[in-house]
Amino acid sequence: MRTTRSLLIAIAAFATTGCSDVPLMPTWDTEWSFPLVSRTTDQLFGTFTVTVHPGASIAVAFPADQIHLDERLQQIIGRQMTKASLVVTISKALAVGGSYTLAVSRDSAGLQAAPDSGIALRFSILQPSLSVTDSSDFSVAGLAMLQAVANANGSLWVQLRGTTTFNGPGTLTIAPTDSITVQLTLRATISTAN
Numbered sequence: 001m002r003t004t005r006s007l008l009i010a011i012a013a014f015a016t017t018g019c020s021d022v023p024l025m026p027t028w029d030t031e032w033s034f035p036l037v038s039r040t041t042d043q044l045f046g047t048f049t050v051t052v053h054p055g056a057s058i059a060v061a062f063p064a065d066q067i068h069l070d071e072r073l074q075q076i077i078g079r080q081m082t083k084a085s086l087v088v089t090i091s092k093a094l095a096v097g098g099s100y101t102l103a104v105s106r107d108s109a110g111l112q113a114a115p116d117s118g119i120a121l122r123f124s125i126l127q128p129s130l131s132v133t134d135s136s137d138f139s140v141a142g143l144a145m146l147q148a149v150a151n152a153n154g155s156l157w158v159q160l161r162g163t164t165t166f167n168g169p170g171t172l173t174i175a176p177t178d179s180i181t182v183q184l185t186l187r188a189t190i191s192t193a194n
Contacts, residue, residue: 032076033087034186036067037158042179049175054168057098061161062182064108068155076190077150083189084143086121087135088160091181095172097127100162102184104142106149111159127167135187158184 041062044050069077077084088102102121103111121136138146149156160182166172 029082029189029191032188032190034073034076034188036156036184036186037065038181038183039065040179040181043176044174044178044180045176047176049173052166052172052174054166054170057163057165059162060098060100060164062159064111064157064159066108066155066157067184069150069153073186074150074153077147077188080191081143081147081188082191084138084146085135085187086119086138087133087185087187088121088123089131089133089183089185090125091131091183092125093130093178094174094180095127095130096164096166097125097129098162098164099124100160102158102160104156104158106145106154106156108157111157127165 039062086102086104090100100123102123104119104121105111119136119138119142121134123132123134125132146156148154
């Protein structure tokens with residue numbers, strides 16, 4: 001009996017002090033996905049139907065959106081986040097392509113300097129493709145900005161801008177009912193390690 005008690009005390013002492021490299025509790029990373037915003041824009045040229053000829057291009061800029069981080073999202077992001085990425089999906093009814101930048105910042109003024117204070121996701125859409133999904137990881141500064149916004153009960157600002165092109169063949173008729181939909185999802189990896 002005395003030997004058993006001494007053995008148990010020795011094992012407990014070894015497990016709590018002498019073996020600090022062996023974790024007592026498991027650690028793991030979990031990935032969370034949060035839909036942020038979905039916006040559909042139609043009437044690209046107002047109420048007019050427009051015919052576009054091959055080689056035409058036009059600069060586009062969606063209005064800036066303010067996304068308030070709800071309490072659930074704040075709690076997740078405010079934890080030990082090891083990685084975050086932004087996933088953008090664009091769906092369109094038109095055979096157009098282009099190059100675009102999706103900027104994310106803590107305020108509307110920062111949208112112009114997003115690579116320094118947030119994230120700038122650059123991507124291209126091939127003309128025949130009616131849907132494209134792309135993603136980009138937040139930089140270290142962007143990750144810190146995201147956590148600071150979450151901890152301050154703040155908002156993120158996002159804006160899509162770029163150049164839309166039509167390369168033919170033939171002409172393209174754009175009606176007021178033709179639309180482009182942009183969906184944003186935040187993907188975050190949270191670690192349970194302390």
